[in-house]
Amino acid sequence: xxxxxxxxxxxxxxxxxxxxxxxxxxxxxxxxxxxxxxxxxxxxxxxxxxxxxxxxxxxxxxxxxxxxxxxxxxxxxxxxxxxxxxxxxxxxxxxxxxxxxxxxxxxxxxxxxxxxxxxxxxxxxxxxxxxxxxxxxxxxxxxxxxxxxxxxxxxxxxxxxxxxxxxxxxxxxxxxxxxxxxxx
Amino acid sequence: xxxxxxxxxxxxxxxxxxxxxxxxxxxxxxxxxxxxxxxxxxxxxxxxxxxxxxxxxxxxxxxxxxxxxxxxxxxxxxxxxxxxxxxxxxxxxxxxxxxxxxxxxxxxxxxxxxxxxxxxxxxxxxxxxxxxxxxxxxxxxxxxxxxxxxxxxxxxxxxxxxxxxxxxxxxxxxxxxxxxxxxx
Ligand SMILES: Nc1nc2c(ncn2[C@@H]2O[C@H](COP(=O)(O)OP(=O)(O)OP(=O)(O)O)[C@@H](O)[C@H]2O)c(=O)[nH]1
Ligand SMILES: Nc1nc2c(ncn2[C@@H]2O[C@H](COP(=O)(O)OP(=O)(O)OP(=O)(O)O)[C@@H](O)[C@H]2O)c(=O)[nH]1
Ligand SMILES: [Mg+2]
Ligand SMILES: [Mg+2]
Numbered sequence: 001x002x003x004x005x006x007x008x009x010x011x012x013x014x015x016x017x018x019x020x021x022x023x024x025x026x027x028x029x030x031x032x033x034x035x036x037x038x039x040x041x042x043x044x045x046x047x048x049x050x051x052x053x054x055x056x057x058x059x060x061x062x063x064x065x066x067x068x069x070x071x072x073x074x075x076x077x078x079x080x081x082x083x084x085x086x087x088x089x090x091x092x093x094x095x096x097x098x099x100x101x102x103x104x105x106x107x108x109x110x111x112x113x114x115x116x117x118x119x120x121x122x123x124x125x126x127x128x129x130x131x132x133x134x135x136x137x138x139x140x141x142x143x144x145x146x147x148x149x150x151x152x153x154x155x156x157x158x159x160x161x162x163x164x165x166x167x168x169x170x171x172x173x174x175x176x177x178x179x180x181x182x183x184x
Numbered sequence: 185x186x187x188x189x190x191x192x193x194x195x196x197x198x199x200x201x202x203x204x205x206x207x208x209x210x211x212x213x214x215x216x217x218x219x220x221x222x223x224x225x226x227x228x229x230x231x232x233x234x235x236x237x238x239x240x241x242x243x244x245x246x247x248x249x250x251x252x253x254x255x256x257x258x259x260x261x262x263x264x265x266x267x268x269x270x271x272x273x274x275x276x277x278x279x280x281x282x283x284x285x286x287x288x289x290x291x292x293x294x295x296x297x298x299x300x301x302x303x304x305x306x307x308x309x310x311x312x313x314x315x316x317x318x319x320x321x322x323x324x325x326x327x328x329x330x331x332x333x334x335x336x337x338x339x340x341x342x343x344x345x346x347x348x349x350x351x352x353x354x355x356x357x358x359x360x361x362x363x364x365x366x367x368x
Contacts, residue, residue: 045325129346137349141229144353152336152357154350162313163347165321166338169328173336177363 001049004171005068007094008078009086010057013127016158017078018052021168026159032056045169046176052168069101069120073175074151076123076167081139081155082131090124091143098122104149121174124153125167130160151179185233188355189252191278192262193270194241197311200342201262202236205352210343216240229353230360236352253285253304257359258335260307260351265323265339266315274308275327282306288333305358308337309351314344335363 006014018034019027033056041049053068069075077094079086095118104119124140135155144153151174156163190198202218203211217240225233237252253259261278263270279302288303308324319339328337335358340347 045321046329134345135347135349137229137353141353145230152354155347161318163319163339165319169321169325170336179361179363 001051002044002046002172002175003051003053003071003073004076004168005053005055005072005074006076006078007055007065007069008125009080009083009089009093012078012080012083012086013158014078015054015056017076017125017127017156017164017167018054020158020161021052021164024161026161032058033060044172045165046172048172048176050168050172065097066101069098072120074121074123074171076125076171077150078125078127080128080131081126081136082128087126087139095122095147098149118149120149121178122147122150123167123171123174124150126153126155128157128159129155129162130157185235186228186230186356186359187235187237187255187257188260188352189237189239189256189258190260190262191239191249191253192309193264193267193273193277196262196264196267196270197342198262199238199240201260201309201311201340201348201351202238204342204345205236205348208345210345216242217244228356229349230356232356232360234352234356249281250285253282256304258305258307258355260309260355261334262309262311264312264315265310265320266312271310271323279306279331282333302333304333305362306331306334307351307355307358308334310337310339312341312343313339313346314341 008014015030015034019030022037034054037052039050041047044050077090079090098118102118102120140153144150152170154163154167154170156167192198199214199218203214206221218238221236223234225231228234239252261274263274282302286302286304324337328334336354338347338351338354340351
């Protein structure tokens with residue numbers, strides 16, 4: 001089974017992403033935290049049962065967060081493309097948090113500077129792409145190049161449903177077909 | 185250096201994708217084949233000089249095709265999301281072609297059935313996403329699950345520039361940070 005955990009600043013759209021995926025339409029009204037979703041194997045991209053776990057600071061504690069990070073197989077780290085603070089918090093708060101909760105060993109691999117951050121694979125998700133005329137990969141490239149545990153990145157929109165299926169496919173794939181570790 | 189080769193049926197948008205990336209706007213009129221593009225290291229996602237090579241049946245021969253496949257580090261296999269024939273040709277024509285020109289050895293890895301197709305990493309690209317209301321990942325999932333050499337998939341639009349940067353980033357990444365081979 002694959003456990004996907006969504007993290008990121010308040011209001012980036014974590015709950016909306018999950019509910020958009022499940023109902024195939026954008027929920028105008030969402031609770032702070034979606035219930036855990038279980039998707040059976042035969043309807044998932046990689047044919048593996050998948051659990052999608054939401055996180056919301058308004059309903060959960062730091063201990064809840066630590067527990068969910070320990071149980072997760074992959075983290076979708078979500079920022080909103082129209083909210084620069086939510087992107088800054090990726091490197092200021094969320095990546096350091098994952099490194100402290102799930103530190104990597106040397107076997108897990110190192111980034112180009114020989115620094116290890118976290119052992120759990122991460123998908124970097126820029127939500128609300130509907131609010132931008134064009135994509136903004138440039139804003140995340142420095143992060144992608146520095147953190148070896150970020151498997152890939154994607155810009156998506158819970159509102160238009162663009163790239164939602166891709167996002168969850170990339171998350172599953174990060175668990176089942178991980179990038180080979182580099183030793184540079 | 186990374187050499188990216190674009191292949192796929194006529195009219196899927198190979199030339200448009202390349203010219204959209206380079207000029208950051210959609211070219212209303214395109215030649216059959218774009219000249220080879222060289223992007224210096226410092227402006228590429230992965231800081232590696234990158235060459236982007238177009239292929240066009242109207243100007244090139246089977247021998248040209250074979251030569252370009254031998255020289256390439258990664259292939260972007262392009263179909264158009266509004267053209268089901270172009271998607272069928274991915275498995276009917278292009279994947280078998282790559283397997284015959286660049287057959288994999290056992291060390292390169294096997295798919296879930298223990299079958300090896302090709303040794304060169306492939307990005308599956310669904311262009312013209314602007315013509316669909318919603319994404320259509322479901323149409324490619326069977327292909328993704330069967331061919332181990334397809335690193336990832338992406339839906340993009342040369343017209344709206346959506347996911348163009350991501351497509352080229354995924355292609356570079358497939359060369360520089362490949363998925364670990366599976367032995368099942
Ligand atoms: N334009 C746009 N708005 C979105 C999108 N996704 C979510 N929103 C809106 O952003 C707001 C926050 O969405 P939520 O899903 O509650 O965000 P969250 O990350 O779960 O927030 P917390 O539970 O507080 O951590 C809501 O008003 C959503 O309707 C999107 O893709 N595009
Ligand atoms: N709507 C839409 N049309 C596109 C897009 N990309 C290309 N086109 C159109 O599709 C047609 C074919 O585009 P090309 O770039 O010439 O396709 P190609 O794959 O290079 O074709 P060949 O050189 O014949 O192999 C042109 O009319 C383009 O304007 C896209 O993203 N969206
Ligand atoms: Mg929420
Ligand atoms: Mg062309």
